[in-house]
Amino acid sequence: MLWYQMDMEVYKMKHIKTINFSTLNKDVKKAGCGECQTSCQSACKTSCTVANQKCERK
Amino acid sequence: MIHAYKMHGENIVLDVNSGAVHVLDDTAYAVLQCYDQNGTLDQEKLKRLTQFEPSALDEAVQEIEALKENHLLFTHDPYEEFIPLWTKQTVVKALCLHIAHDCNLRCSYCFAGTGEYLGARSLMSLEVGKKAIDFLIENSGNRRNLEVDFFGGEPLMNFDVVKEIVRYAREREKEAQKNFRFTITTNVLLLDEDKRNFINEHMHNVVLSLDGRKEINDEVRRRVDGSGCYDRIVPLAKKMVEERKGENYYVRGTFTRKNLDFGADVLHLADLGFEQISVEPVVANKDSGLDIRHEDLDIACQEYERLAKEYVERRKNGQWFNFFHFMVDLEGGPCVAKRLRGCGSGTEYLAVTPEGDLYPCHQFVGQKEFLLGNVFQGLNNNPVRETFVETNVYTKPECNTCWAKFYCSGGCAANAWQFNKDIKVPYDIGCALEKKRVECALWIKSQEAEQE
Numbered sequence: 001m002l003w004y005q006m007d008m009e010v011y012k013m014k015h016i017k018t019i020n021f022s023t024l025n026k027d028v029k030k031a032g033c034g035e036c037q038t039s040c041q042s043a044c045k046t047s048c049t050v051a052n053q054k055c056e057r058k
Numbered sequence: 059m060i061h062a063y064k065m066h067g068e069n070i071v072l073d074v075n076s077g078a079v080h081v082l083d084d085t086a087y088a089v090l091q092c093y094d095q096n097g098t099l100d101q102e103k104l105k106r107l108t109q110f111e112p113s114a115l116d117e118a119v120q121e122i123e124a125l126k127e128n129h130l131l132f133t134h135d136p137y138e139e140f141i142p143l144w145t146k147q148t149v150v151k152a153l154c155l156h157i158a159h160d161c162n163l164r165c166s167y168c169f170a171g172t173g174e175y176l177g178a179r180s181l182m183s184l185e186v187g188k189k190a191i192d193f194l195i196e197n198s199g200n201r202r203n204l205e206v207d208f209f210g211g212e213p214l215m216n217f218d219v220v221k222e223i224v225r226y227a228r229e230r231e232k233e234a235q236k237n238f239r240f241t242i243t244t245n246v247l248l249l250d251e252d253k254r255n256f257i258n259e260h261m262h263n264v265v266l267s268l269d270g271r272k273e274i275n276d277e278v279r280r281r282v283d284g285s286g287c288y289d290r291i292v293p294l295a296k297k298m299v300e301e302r303k304g305e306n307y308y309v310r311g312t313f314t315r316k317n318l319d320f321g322a323d324v325l326h327l328a329d330l331g332f333e334q335i336s337v338e339p340v341v342a343n344k345d346s347g348l349d350i351r352h353e354d355l356d357i358a359c360q361e362y363e364r365l366a367k368e369y370v371e372r373r374k375n376g377q378w379f380n381f382f383h384f385m386v387d388l389e390g391g392p393c394v395a396k397r398l399r400g401c402g403s404g405t406e407y408l409a410v411t412p413e414g415d416l417y418p419c420h421q422f423v424g425q426k427e428f429l430l431g432n433v434f435q436g437l438n439n440n441p442v443r444e445t446f447v448e449t450n451v452y453t454k455p456e457c458n459t460c461w462a463k464f465y466c467s468g469g470c471a472a473n474a475w476q477f478n479k480d481i482k483v484p485y486d487i488g489c490a491l492e493k494k495r496v497e498c499a500l501w502i503k504s505q506e507a508e509q510e
């Protein structure tokens with residue numbers, strides 16, 4: 001169960017369950033170091049899905 | 059921008075720009091449909107939701123507003139101003155070496171024309187291989203991690219050269235302050251003990267080609283005499299995986315419009331004991347009879363959903379395996395810069411032919427208008443490279459407005475070229491399948507989150 005603060009009140013979510021918080025926009029300024037693996041090299045060789053790739057910084 | 063959808067009775071919403079994912083009950087899902095893409099609530103639409111309790115509707119509105127306030131829904135795009143920064147560098151960090159333009163199989167869907175691409179059958183010489191390593195080191199700027207994939211045709215047909223190239227790269231990596239990672243993509247037929255040992259010692263990843271069920275595999279993956287290869291490949295591939303201790307490999311298959319029930323092939327590979335599986339739609343032209351067509355999409359998408367369900371079941375019940383296209387790392391994963399640019403073909407990733415010619419990637423090899431130079435003289439100034447540098451999800455109209463852009467990263471340029479003669483116009487069938495896979499991946503996360 002998730003709790004949010006809104007208008008100075010703590011509010012309990014009944015209808016919505018968050019399974020992932022915002023992650024894309026953290027460290028925007030540090031993004032793009034380029035040390036990570038090239039996508040098509042990993043497994044597919046005919047398409048690319050990058051969301052499953054690892055970041056070399058972590 | 060948001061993307062809301064239903065799958066297997068679950069209501070899911072992805073907030074595109076933040077990457078937040080939420081599961082909604084039916085009330086909240088109905089309320090969410092009353093919002094436009096900017097996050098503005100249409101009160102008139104809301105009033106028409108008479109099937110729900112007014113108090114529940116109020117709660118749902120309040121919860122959606124809370125998510126908005128916490129930057130977890132209807133968030134704006136904070137990235138656009140950074141794009142020039144992320145797209146300026148054009149160092150090369152990965153090469154696909156076409157070790158052999160020859161193959162000991164005659165697969166009917168091969169985009170390489172059974173190994174020879176658009177040229178003649180040929181093998182890469184050690185001289186070209188060494189030059190390719192030099193070229194990569196010289197063109198990689200400050201990048202430390204460099205990748206080399208041994209590809210073909212069938213690279214095991216020229217394995218002595220593979221060994222020597224690896225040796226040479228290892229020799230050079232220290233003084234050049236680089237770290238090479240080698241991978242190899244093979245059809246397994248020639249994978250004897252000696253080669254397995256070498257690969258296990260030196261290669262970061264190995265991709266083993268196998269399509270799934272015997273009858274499916276052998277229908278397309280045939281030897282020169284027309285016989286199938288399943289019976290030879292399966293035991294060898296198993297051995298290889300065992301010797302690698304089950305790590306850093308992929309069993310990689312292809313499905314065509316002849317096996318739109320490809321989920322059965324994925325599960326077959328899992329039944330064989332493989333845990334790292336990738337099975338992908340074929341890249342074939344319209345007259346092959348194998349390409350996926352618009353009329354096949356519904357069936358293929360349903361198949362992905364069915365597979366997703368079975369996937370969750372099996373992973374829960376001790377039959378764990380990974381399906382490459384259902385893997386999505388929601389918490390970590392690559393940075394946004396990477397998500398905008400995708401595969402890097404033509405920029406950070408290039409393919410090298412046996413003769414040393416450079417192309418944007420393995421799928422462009424032999425198409426002369428894409429020739430980018432060669433390993434002896436370096437890059438030529440083919441203006442087409444600029445097009446690759448400029449291309450990202452923001453410069454492609456279809457991708458810019460697509461909810462899946464940060465997961466797909468803009469699709470395959472080679473497909474776009476093949477079907478639309480424009481690397482900036484994605485291949486719509488590929489898009490439909492990719493979006494379905496991302497939907498499945500998020501649904502799987504929602505199910506696995508529930509189990510935790």
Ligand code: SF4
Pocket residue numbers: 451456457458460461462463464466467468469470484485488489490492493
């Ligand atoms: S699914 Fe298609 S439109 Fe969407 S980001 Fe990928 S290539 Fe672009």
Ligand code: SF4
Pocket residue numbers: 040045046047048401402403407418419420421469470471472473
């Ligand atoms: S253009 Fe397509 S085939 Fe080539 S590297 Fe990119 S995703 Fe892979």
